Amino acid sequence: MAGDHRLLLENARQVVLVCARGERFLARDALRSLAVLEGASLVVGTDGLIKAIGPADVIQEQFSEETFEERIDCSGKCILPGLVDAHTHPVWAGERVHEFAMKLAGATYMEIHQAGGGINFTVERTRQASEEELFGSLQQRLQCMMRAGTTLVECKSGYGLNLETELKMLRVIERARRQMAVGISATYCGAHSVPKGKTATEAADDIINNHLPKLKELGRNGQIHVDNIDVFCEKGVFDLDSTRRILQGGKDIGLQINFHGDELHPMKAAELGAELGARAISHLEEVSDEGIAAMATAGCSAVLLPTTAYMLRLKQPRARKMLDEGVIVALGSDFNPNAYCFSMPMVMHLACVNMRMSMPEALAAATINAAYALGKSHTHGSLEVGKQGDLIIINSSRWEHLIYQFGGHNELIEYVIAKGKAVYKK
Ligand SMILES: N=CN[C@@H](CCC(=O)O)C(=O)O
Numbered sequence: 213m214a215g216d217h218r219l220l221l222e223n224a225r226q227v228v229l230v231c232a233r234g235e236r237f238l239a240r241d242a243l244r245s246l247a248v249l250e251g252a253s254l255v256v257g258t259d260g261l262i263k264a265i266g267p268a269d270v271i272q273e274q275f276s277e278e279t280f281e282e283r284i285d286c287s288g289k290c291i292l293p294g295l296v297d298a299h300t301h302p303v304w305a306g307e308r309v310h311e312f313a314m315k316l317a318g319a320t321y322m323e324i325h326q327a328g329g330g331i332n333f334t335v336e337r338t339r340q341a342s343e344e345e346l347f348g349s350l351q352q353r354l355q356c357m358m359r360a361g362t363t364l365v366e367c368k369s370g371y372g373l374n375l376e377t378e379l380k381m382l383r384v385i386e387r388a389r390r391q392m393a394v395g396i397s398a399t400y401c402g403a404h405s406v407p408k409g410k411t412a413t414e415a416a417d418d419i420i421n422n423h424l425p426k427l428k429e430l431g432r433n434g435q436i437h438v439d440n441i442d443v444f445c446e447k448g449v450f451d452l453d454s455t456r457r458i459l460q461g462g463k464d465i466g467l468q469i470n471f472h473g474d475e476l477h478p479m480k481a482a483e484l485g486a487e488l489g490a491r492a493i494s495h496l497e498e499v500s501d502e503g504i505a506a507m508a509t510a511g512c513s514a515v516l517l518p519t520t521a522y523m524l525r526l527k528q529p530r531a532r533k534m535l536d537e538g539v540i541v542a543l544g545s546d547f548n549p550n551a552y553c554f555s556m557p558m559v560m561h562l563a564c565v566n567m568r569m570s571m572p573e574a575l576a577a578a579t580i581n582a583a584y585a586l587g588k589s590h591t592h593g594s595l596e597v598g599k600q601g602d603l604i605i606i607n608s609s610r611w612e613h614l615i616y617q618f619g620g621h622n623e624l625i626e627y628v629i630a631k632g633k634a635v636y637k638k
């Protein structure tokens with residue numbers, strides 16, 4: 213049914229704006245409490261953007277003569293921004309549940325990786341998979357993420373390593389970006405592992421001389437849109453020098469730098485990222501004090517991944533130190549065959565319990581700061597007039613239940629809305 217506006221959400225107990233003054237991220241004292249309206253309504257226009265937010269009686273008065281394609285009574289419920297997942301690997305084929313058993317029995321991530329398991333195992337299966345098969349599984353995975361409240365997600369390639377399969381993965385991500393309601397930030401991660409038969413230097417040369425020029429060409433003619441460049445900077449994978457060359461090459465063709473660093477060993481990845489103007493660095497379990505300070509000064513966000521430290525029983529990244537020093541902290545699910553988790557509400561819960569973040573810090577990290585990590589916080593990550601109408605409605609009178617009820621999001625989330633249209637309804 214056509215209307216003057218797309219959606220009216222009426223009389224919510226709480227509308228969690230997250231921020232209300234056009235902030236591009238929240239850090240330090242701004243994280244003490246989030247902007248929340250009580251007894252409020254929200255309007256999304258036919259363009260999918262938020263048109264108005266305010267006290268329920270004011271909105272009722274202001275829009276009394278207008279019509280809406282859909283109206284939802286939110287009495288007793290909370291409205292929050294759609295969640296932003298700043299780090300996922302959702303395109304792959306094959307099964308690695310057997311590796312979970314190996315890890316439970318004591319094997320480390322790197323022992324499995326060096327024995328040909330881990331990323332390289334998934335690379336072989338993904339190379340063999342058809343584009344159709346990869347798209348089908350990606351679609352299902354993204355639907356599971358949306359069901360858990362995610363409306364913007366970063367999606368990496370990186371299980372191809374050769375140009376042919378990396379492009380196949382990026383085409384699959386591009387198809388999802390065009391066809392699905394969820395917002396996607398696409399990341400080229402051809403340096404996720406050193407392919408068999410090559411050294412890290414040879415792999416870096418191949419990426420710089422062959423992969424990046426092809427990406428530039430495909431981006432120019434509108435075939436594939438890639439936002440970010442990623443490298444797994446790790447002992448036994450890509451060293452600091454190769455990482456630098458690849459990231460700089462990506463930056464030179466206009467990509468945002470957003471890479472894996474200081475996960476299993478201290479690599480000085482944070483220092484490198486700050487120097488290169490990286491938008492984000494993920495993991496950081498082993499980051500140095502100097503690296504934290506450099507990231508804070510450079511406005512380089514830290515994408516923390518509580519599922520990884522939990523599943524691999526690693527030491528937790530020092531979220532408190534980063535927050536205290538003014539680093540922009542974001543969160544991601546790290547969905548991949550090693551960390552099989554679709555749920556940002558569970559990620560926020562783990563961040564609170566295991567990394568000692570507060571609930572406002574965790575929600576900001578999973579909304580405005582995650583959007584910042586993807587270079588999209590001017591359009592996503594908070595409920596403000598002019599931003600995209602991506603939001604969730606939960607059946608609870610306080611927003612904190614979304615974090616508190618561990619694994620309870622399926623019961624709590626009543627609607628997931630993207631650009632003002634319900635993409636999930638309980
Ligand atoms: N650390 C590197 N990459 C992934 C793991 C990928 C895999 O094991 O398949 C991560 O972020 O956790």
Ligand SMILES: [Zn+2]
Nearest residue numbers: 299301472546
């Ligand atoms: Zn990752």
